Amino acid sequence: MGIESMRVKDVQVGLRRKEFSDVELVKAYLDRMKRHDKNVKAMITICEEEALEQAAQVDKKIADGKSIKWMEGVPTGLKDNICTRGIRTTCASKMLMDFEPPYDAGVVEKLKKEGLVILGKYNMDEFAMGSSNENSAFYPTRNPWNLDYVPGGSSGGSAAGLAAGFATVTYGSDTGGSIRMPASFCGVVGVKPTYGTVSRYGLIAFGSSLDQIGSFGKNVEDAACALKVIQGHDPKDATSREKGYDKDYVSIMKKGVKGLRIGLPEEFFGKGVDPEVRNSVLEGAKQLEKEGAIVSSFSLPIPESGLSAYYIISSAEASSNLGRYDGIRFGYSASHCDDYQERVISSRTEGFGNEVKRRIMLGTYALSSGYYEAYYNKAMMFRRKVRKLFQDAFERYDAILTPTVPVLPFKIGEKLGDPLSMYLADIFTVSVNLAGIPAISMPSGFSKSGLPIGLQLMGNEFSEETLFRLAYALEKELALDKKPIAMEVV
Amino acid sequence: MKITRETVKEMAALAKLRLKEEDIETYVKEFTEILHHFGQIGEEDLTQWTDEDLNSESVRLREDKACFFENKEGLYRNIKNRQGTAIRIPKIVD
Numbered sequence: 325m326g327i328e329s330m331r332v333k334d335v336q337v338g339l340r341r342k343e344f345s346d347v348e349l350v351k352a353y354l355d356r357m358k359r360h361d362k363n364v365k366a367m368i369t370i371c372e373e374e375a376l377e378q379a380a381q382v383d384k385k386i387a388d389g390k391s392i393k394w395m396e397g398v399p400t401g402l403k404d405n406i407c408t409r410g411i412r413t414t415c416a417s418k419m420l421m422d423f424e425p426p427y428d429a430g431v432v433e434k435l436k437k438e439g440l441v442i443l444g445k446y447n448m449d450e451f452a453m454g455s456s457n458e459n460s461a462f463y464p465t466r467n468p469w470n471l472d473y474v475p476g477g478s479s480g481g482s483a484a485g486l487a488a489g490f491a492t493v494t495y496g497s498d499t500g501g502s503i504r505m506p507a508s509f510c511g512v513v514g515v516k517p518t519y520g521t522v523s524r525y526g527l528i529a530f531g532s533s534l535d536q537i538g539s540f541g542k543n544v545e546d547a548a549c550a551l552k553v554i555q556g557h558d559p560k561d562a563t564s565r566e567k568g569y570d571k572d573y574v575s576i577m578k579k580g581v582k583g584l585r586i587g588l589p590e591e592f593f594g595k596g597v598d599p600e601v602r603n604s605v606l607e608g609a610k611q612l613e614k615e616g617a618i619v620s621s622f623s624l625p626i627p628e629s630g631l632s633a634y635y636i637i638s639s640a641e642a643s644s645n646l647g648r649y650d651g652i653r654f655g656y657s658a659s660h661c662d663d664y665q666e667r668v669i670s671s672r673t674e675g676f677g678n679e680v681k682r683r684i685m686l687g688t689y690a691l692s693s694g695y696y697e698a699y700y701n702k703a704m705m706f707r708r709k710v711r712k713l714f715q716d717a718f719e720r721y722d723a724i725l726t727p728t729v730p731v732l733p734f735k736i737g738e739k740l741g742d743p744l745s746m747y748l749a750d751i752f753t754v755s756v757n758l759a760g761i762p763a764i765s766m767p768s769g770f771s772k773s774g775l776p777i778g779l780q781l782m783g784n785e786f787s788e789e790t791l792f793r794l795a796y797a798l799e800k801e802l803a804l805d806k807k808p809i810a811m812e813v814v
Numbered sequence: 815m816k817i818t819r820e821t822v823k824e825m826a827a828l829a830k831l832r833l834k835e836e837d838i839e840t841y842v843k844e845f846t847e848i849l850h851h852f853g854q855i856g857e858e859d860l861t862q863w864t865d866e867d868l869n870s871e872s873v874r875l876r877e878d879k880a881c882f883f884e885n886k887e888g889l890y891r892n893i894k895n896r897q898g899t900a901i902r903i904p905k906i907v908d
Binding site for chain 1: 821822825826828829830831832841844845847848849851852853854855856858860862863865867868874875876883885888889891892893894895901903904905906
């Protein structure tokens with residue numbers, strides 16, 4: 325088996341049976357990255373030395389006859405907005421091009437403690453603002469299924485890198501769909517967990533009330549294993565939840581779906597949804613029904629205003645969070661300026677890219693005197709309404725099934741000149757972040773042109789295990805797990 | 815909602831950003847379109863919710879306790895213009 329097809333289970337078994345060493349495995353991934361990333365451009369930093377050193381420690385433990393931890397030795401990678409001590413963390417921005425965090429993020433501490441091997445840092449939209457990965461200050465990542473297409477964003481590098489076979493599992497962050505959207509476009513599984521179940525300590529902030537780190541896997545089981553490793557309370561994150569989510573996802577997901585109630589919200593299947601996407605997702609619903617789930621339609625009138633509320637709130641929070649980049653303490657500094665104010669303005673003007681500037685200005689506007697009531701306050705009230713509508717829906721349904729993205733993956737450059745059209749691609753994912761609930765995107769099929777299509781399962785808070793049950797059953801039924809993986813077509 | 819060149823300039827000034835003259839017109843067009851779309855949220859019936867609802871969520875704050883941060887050298891490494899343990903900045907007061 326080639327490493328591009330390896331699942332977590334294959335790594336776990338192979339290491340324990342000594343079919344290969346962890347150093348051999350890591351070297352094979354590094355070699356694959358070096359050969360193929362010139363096409364995909366998923367990587368910003370490759371941590372070769374550190375990864376080989378870590379893998380050698382795993383091998384030594386095995387050679388010494390010591391037991392290794394559950395996920396120890398599994399090669400992974402992180403979106404480049406997750407702080408890694410001494411390894412540059414750029415957020416794909418000129419502003420942080422040479423930033424070396426002095427500490428590890430909470431999830432990195434957990435990954436290191438559990439012995440996963442970090443192979444590198446993935447490309448992304450600058451400061452996680454974007455839906456195509458074209459907003460990276462370095463280069464756009466390409467979709468491994470067709471290099472002329474975007475991989476989705478903002479965690480596009482994490483999704484494309486996984487689809488391209490550069491790691492066994494990867495991690496990203498999701499503020500309004502930034503894990504689920506690229507998972508859908510790249511034909512992998514992406515999980516946005518319940519807000520507060522994964523530490524945000526050391527995740528470079530975009531919209532703090534919405535940001536959440538989550539996992540990517542080539543199948544549902546891998547994504548669940550990767551999530552389980554990083555979930556848990558962190559006292560360094562004031563929004564971290566202490567309990568309610570320590571679940572054995574892998575055994576629970578195999579329980580079947582008989583009797584689970586699934587709602588199909590009419591507003592997520594109407595105008596603006598590509599017919600190929602709609603048909604693929606509805607076919608998924610049929611398969612779940614065949615497996616014993618109870619499927620029915622209902623009304624959930626949130627996509628349009630949810631999108632507005634999301635962009636108002638996230639931009640407002642971004643305008644505040646990104647106020648820290650002043651060219652003085654860390655990050656890009658316009659050192660040619662002799663005046664203090666001039667240095668701050670020039671550093672921000674030269675250090676931030678166009679989309680980041682656009683969001684900061686929109687956020688500043690939404691919070692400014694005279695407009696606060698009309699925009700920010702209204703958006704916050706609508707957020708309340710979204711939560712209530714979801715609460716009501718989850719009294720009747722165990723999960724809600726929708727397309728992840730209304731459209732098929734688009735070509736590089738296709739939407740760049742039209743920011744509103746780009747924002748509309750997030751219309752089905754943002755409400756999950758407004759409500760703080762979990763959601764999974766998983767492959768449901770392929771378009772006639774051979775591009776992946778994804779469906780989204782949303783659940784009530786702390787219902788990740790139900791979503792994994794449904795996703796696992798559907799994955800088995802669709803048998804997409806057996807399809808050739810992306811790099812075979814590159 | 816019509817956004818003017820002056821509004822865009824004011825937004826940039828508040829955000830501590832400098833815009834090129836030729837970019838202002840582009841932002842006027844984009845912001846007019848985006849804010850028109852966002853403004854549709856005003857048509858939602860939100861009478862059920864009040865400002866008090868928005869402030870009712872409890873915010874948990876961790877204890878305000880000083881902690882020792884061991885990697886001081888790592889912290890200083892990112893300062894572009896450093897003098898010992900201080901940051902050199904342009905003169906603020908004449």
